[in-house]
Amino acid sequence: MWNMKQLEYGALARRANQIKDELRQGVRRPYKEVIDVFQGDLHRAGMKPLTFVRQVLAACVYPPLINSSNLPLDVRQRAQEELGRCVGGSGYYNQTSQIKLYCQFCNVQDIHSTEMPFRPLLNREASPRTGVLIPVPCHNKTVLSITQLGAVAVPYYLSEEQGWALQVEELQRALESAKGVCNPVALYVINPGNPAGYVQSQKSVLEVIRFAWEKRLFLLVDELYQDRVYGENCEFVSYKRAVSEMGPPFSGTVELASFHSVSKGFSGEYVCGLRAGYVELVNLDPAVMKYIHTLFSKDACSPVLGQIALDLMTDPPKPGDPSYLLYKQVGPENCTLVYVKKVHEVVNSLPGFSCPPIEGGLFAFPRLHLTPKAIQKAKELGLQPDTFYCTRLLEEGGVFTGPGWEYGQKEGTYHIRYNTSRALFKELLRRLSSFHMTFMKDFS
């Protein structure tokens, strides 16, 4: 189902770049520019960076700015503080885990690669092979990371009809399916979801923790979009907190690794290019922690600017600080997420599209109901039906989206994924609606 080798990985991306080049060279197309809503990169989508964060970073990078009256006082003070923590002044290898956040009873390590969480768990030489339960749909990098490490990805299907809910019965079925194939050791959960925009309820989180505890699975929880929740009556519940609130025996025994990143919305700023994040490890064997530490140390450190950005974003300007007003103004995207609702409503109203409400995360993953004619045409061209749709959408509508097959989906269903950036949503809706109506007519 995750057909990584079969079809050309990245073909759409290459075509999108080609078209962008052609447009730059003045080739005439039905649109003046390509709208790139494929990745979760809001800067690329036109979002403005947070001034405060960038000012501090600039002053850290070029310390003479600390004396510049052009920068607000709180910026200069913070830069000085951050530099004080860097032994050589931001050019140096930070002591791994020197910037400690939320330290309490957990261990915090900076991560900068999707693979790191899996490495200690996955034993390439094991027989039977190690397995990791992964949601369908899921972001495609995860599958690659796991298979690259010689392990088996065991799919569990989220229930689209129930708003992409995670059902324990389905987890059980997935576990059963692994019998004789591999030895599952971990359960990977994404909350809020990617690509599907669900936010797990407290009840669901507790069920999953209980399941993991019963079946002795290591919990790996991707919580990158925790700051991006907008569904009505939705609330982000961190697995770490839930585990601790469950009390013994869970709180002392459930092994958990949860991840966050500056790329995906920390108090609204998204700085994908800085490459920083962190993982919190709960209830890990202290003997194993020693080795995890070594693994991190040989990768030198995660980029220092990213670490500084991370630190700034967990401790933003407060009321009374010179930078506070501007910070709040430009601030978090999720201030007014009315537009996400609009995106959902409009797309859902198009015949041939259906989509559960988008509760959180950065993407929408609506279902495409393609006609047999369209599916047939796709087959003729040797393309997956949703890739065919996305290709036409790119060529004719100038919108770059991701085809559902790349993320996994139930056989016979099709989806597309696009990010719900505020900067582009109006144009996205206009072009998508127009293209879609034409497409459905062509293949009716």
Add this chain to the structure above:
Amino acid sequence: MSQQAVNGVSHRGRVLTLDSMNPNVKRVEYAVRGPIVQRAVQIEKELKEGAKKPFTEVIKANIGDAHAMGQKPITFFRQVLALCSYPALLEDSKFPEDAKQRARRILEACGGHSIGAYSASQGIECIRQDVARYIEKRDGGIPSNPDNIYLSTGASDAIVTILKLLVCGEGRDRTGVMISIPQYPLYSAALADLGAVQINYYLDEDNCWSLNITELRRALSAAREHCNPRVLCIINPGNPTGQVQSRQCIEDVIRFAKEEHLFLMADEVYQDNVYAEGCQFHSFKKVLFEMGPEYSNTVEMASFHSTSKCYMGECGFRGGYMEVINLDPEVKAQLIKLVSVRLCPPVPGQALLDLVVNPPQPDEPSYATFMKERTAVLSALAEKARLTEQIFNTVPGITCNPVQGAMYTFPRITLPQKAIDKAKELGLVPDMFYCMRLLDEEGICLVPGSGFGQREGTYHFRMTILPPTEKLKVVLQKIREFQLHFTQEFS
């Protein structure tokens, strides 16, 4: 699943224990930040809390981190990076025009004109083009194709990526990777992590750590008994050994790689750090092409560079690249897929790399300051290299090869038998015992030679030559005193 009740609370084994953990992880060691550094950090903590010791600070001469040792960053680079981080500064008249021009160009190439955006996985295209031009200039005009350039998160990232592509097979067919002894422990750690077979070839300590083809041959034929050797790694200038290989040597290595059908990995991160008279950096690519099409069309190679060393020392930015030569086009497609999993290298690091390969030119306003700073750093390093070799060679029990390049010295220490016995008693490798004592008594943190590999029965330590000259002199003096009295204690 057994559950034992302990104090009435049921106790059950963890999912992730040393036994169930990926066994490769257990084999990973990285001495540069290993137990001795942990002890150093502990001592620093104690000093901070007011503990009395024979020294007031711990000198961390274990890691090649220039800025941490007081080296100043290059002003021009930091100006451009500040402009990229906070583009409003482009209106600030205090920044020179050449810095602004480069910042604008970099921002133009970034998604949304922001260094906060992801870049293409292979790295920002115009930067790859600049890197290619830099390589062409460095190598006397030999063409470099930007498509063969992959930007990375420091050189380490690229090195591990290539190894991932190369390592395969089971049992006797498992990939063997040749690496010099002594070596930089990223290699041994990566090989352990990937479950590859490490094939050691010994550098010749008696001849300035030179590389002998006969030794390569010996190592290779021994290895063929139990694995499938496919890769030859070479670090030039060397780490920890500091030797700069001669052009002849590089030719011989290339010839050997071709004869034995080995993929060459050339770690050239110290290419600007060459000090000894008569020594010169020759890039593997240049030599390869000068050997003619028989070689340049066939030998598969990857060479690596980084922004962490040379005269910049910008370790924390994590900038680097690799150039691949003669890679199978289908493999290149897989390589692109592989690097796309980690999305992209840090954009500030890419920007920094662009400046390194595209520094101020003679007709630009920042040129004079830039050259002054660059020269100051490199000449200080050269002086410290000379000083280190000179002083160490006056200490009985320490012999030191010339530090021809890179940033380290790897002197050999003669340990009295009693010291070796004491070490064994304590369950320590002898040079670890020596270094721990040095740390406890003088507050100097070095890395024992065992962390890098050495011939059986020999002991070494690696020390960086990065502390400022005056401090370095003190360090050398203290080591000399320590060596003398350590020898006496165990005589």
